Amino acid sequence: MPAEAPRRTNRERLAARRAAEAAARARAERRRRAVLGGVIAALAVVIALIVVVVVQTQRTIPSAGAAVPANTVDGTAVAVGSADAPVTVDLYEDFQCPNCKAFEDATGSTLGGLVADGTVRVRYHGMAFLDTGANDKYSTRALNAAAVVLSTAGPGAFQTFHDLLYAHQPSEGGSGLSDDQLVQYAAQAGASGAAVEKDIRDLTYGDWVTTATDKASKDGVTSTPTVLVAGKKLADPSAAGLTAAVTAAAAG
Amino acid sequence: MAAAARLVLGGVFVVSGALKVPDPAAAVRAVRAYQLVPEPLVPPVAFGLPVIEIAVGLALLLGVFVRTAAIAVAVLLAVFLVGVGSAWARGLQIDCGCFSAGGQVAAEQTAYPLEMLRDGALLVVALLLARRPASRLALGGRSAVDPVQAEDFSRAR
Numbered sequence: 001m002p003a004e005a006p007r008r009t010n011r012e013r014l015a016a017r018r019a020a021e022a023a024a025r026a027r028a029e030r031r032r033r034a035v036l037g038g039v040i041a042a043l044a045v046v047i048a049l050i051v052v053v054v055v056q057t058q059r060t061i062p063s064a065g066a067a068v069p070a071n072t073v074d075g076t077a078v079a080v081g082s083a084d085a086p087v088t089v090d091l092y093e094d095f096q097c098p099n100c101k102a103f104e105d106a107t108g109s110t111l112g113g114l115v116a117d118g119t120v121r122v123r124y125h126g127m128a129f130l131d132t133g134a135n136d137k138y139s140t141r142a143l144n145a146a147a148v149v150l151s152t153a154g155p156g157a158f159q160t161f162h163d164l165l166y167a168h169q170p171s172e173g174g175s176g177l178s179d180d181q182l183v184q185y186a187a188q189a190g191a192s193g194a195a196v197e198k199d200i201r202d203l204t205y206g207d208w209v210t211t212a213t214d215k216a217s218k219d220g221v222t223s224t225p226t227v228l229v230a231g232k233k234l235a236d237p238s239a240a241g242l243t244a245a246v247t248a249a250a251a252g
Numbered sequence: 253m254a255a256a257a258r259l260v261l262g263g264v265f266v267v268s269g270a271l272k273v274p275d276p277a278a279a280v281r282a283v284r285a286y287q288l289v290p291e292p293l294v295p296p297v298a299f300g301l302p303v304i305e306i307a308v309g310l311a312l313l314l315g316v317f318v319r320t321a322a323i324a325v326a327v328l329l330a331v332f333l334v335g336v337g338s339a340w341a342r343g344l345q346i347d348c349g350c351f352s353a354g355g356q357v358a359a360e361q362t363a364y365p366l367e368m369l370r371d372g373a374l375l376v377v378a379l380l381l382a383r384r385p386a387s388r389l390a391l392g393g394r395s396a397v398d399p400v401q402a403e404d405f406s407r408a409r
Contacts, residue, residue: 041317045307049300056276056299129278210277217281218291223345 060214066207069151071158073123076212078146080155081121087114087249089242090123090228092221095142095165096130096172100225103237104166110239114246124162127213127224130172138176140209145182147205152191161189254387257377258312261325264374265309268350269302285346286335304328312381315390322382329375333368340364 073079077090089111093100114120126146128139142165150158164185170176177185179201186196199205227234227242230249234241272279279298283289289297305328311321336348340362348367 038317038320041311045303048307049303052273052303053296053299056273056279057295060276060280060295129281214277214280217284220287222285 060210062207062211066211067204068208069147069205071150071154076125076208076215078124078126078150078155078158079121080124080159081115082118083121085115085118085121087120087230087246088123089114089120089246090125090226090231092125092127092216092219092224092226094127094130094139094224095146095169096135096139096176097224098169098172101166101169103225103227104163106237107239107242108163108166110242114243119250120246124158125212125216125219125221126209127216127221128209129213132173135170135174135176138170140206141176141179141182141200141203143209143212144203144205145186145200147208148196148199149186149189149191151199151205152193152196153189157190161185161191164189254318254381254384255315255389257381258315258318258387258390261322261374261378261381262309262312262314265305265325265328266313267309269305269309272298272302272305282346285344286339287342287344288335288338315387318385318387318390319382322378322385326375326378326382329371329378333371333375336364336367336371340368 068075071078093103111120111122115122126143128137128143130139131137146158146161146165149161165177168177168181168185182200183197186192186200203209225237227237229242229245230252232245232249234245236242236244272282276295276299279302280295283298283301284291284294304324308321308324308328311317312325332348332350339346339348345362348363350367350371
């Protein structure tokens with residue numbers, strides 16, 4: 001009897017040691033698999049990252065053959081007024097932006113007067129970032145149509161078309177103006193014909209709209225309307241504020 | 253609790269990442285608007301960030317690599333907080349672009365306090381989750397957490 005006890009204890013010790021070794025092996029195995037899984041997951045994320053960056057880069061590069069409208073200055077801006085005017089006003093606007101309409105309503109005639117008397121040259125920089133499914137990409141369609149009018153009939157017609165679109169701006173969150181309406185306003189502004197209609201409906205200058213929006217973003221414009229009077233941001237977007245800033249710029 | 257934290261954080265990150273994918277140009281403008289990233293790096297950041305967001309969000313939702321994902325989320329949120337805070341401090345008028353588009357808004361439309369409060373709350377959740385990553389309804393279970401932590405947690409439970 002007493003001889004059996006230590007033997008069983010030995011066997012138990014052996015079993016316990018084996019169990020401990022097995023547990024350690026299992027832990028090591030679990031750890032190894034966790035590390036392997038981690039490496040595989042990290043690789044998958046890196047590959048996904050590379051693929052997505054490449055694909056998205058492709059999607060944002062305007063196609064090489066992109067149509068550019070005639071009559072722009074520096075490729076994306078539209079200049080209205082005498083080139084000799086002492087003060088340049090840069091205007092960044094989206095046709096769907098309600099604050100831009102408010103600015104146009106408040107200062108449109110004042111600005112028109114300053115252009116007419118040769119004090120101001122306006123450079124319009126179109127942007128299109130208020131596209132939605134509901135408005136069927138109205139921002140893009142409107143700026144494309146404006147480019148068609150500009151290309152066909154020049155900056156004067158662009159100005160008229162621009163004013164018409166702000167006067168009839170569709171509500172934000174609404175369905176936007178239809179292509180038919182854009183064609184009709186283009187005709188009113190002085191650009192009509194089958195080619196105009198086709199370019200408006202086919203978004204001929206769609207890539208150019210993207211380029212123009214991108215250019216404005218690179219110019220540091222982070223909200224619309226952004227109004228620069230002689231390069232300085234206009235703080236008070238009222239008729240009086242605009243007049244004061246232009247007067248100060250003309251004097252300086 | 254940990255399961256709820258995982259689902260909330262994972263859900264928010266998957267959704268916010270996915271919303272940025274369809275319009276890459278808008279994502280680029282949103283990143284550029286912060287004026288923190290040098291121009292050559294703007295597109296890669298704008299395109300890559302959603303991938304990271306979706307990846308860590310999915311990991312949290314599925315319950316794999318929970319601790320790593322929670323730490324990644326905490327780091328991202330800290331970066332977002334710095335970004336929004338600095339935009340606020342510099343007087344920029346931008347939307348945070350947290351859920352797609354963003355970028356350009358009028359002065360009265362900025363919502364910096366709210367955006368920072370939300371990111372801060374999510375950051376606290378992420379840190380708690382990184383501390384106690386094990387939870388129910390997780391695919392990875394114990395093997396996803398490193399063994400020492402798993403034992404730690406079973407004791408806590």
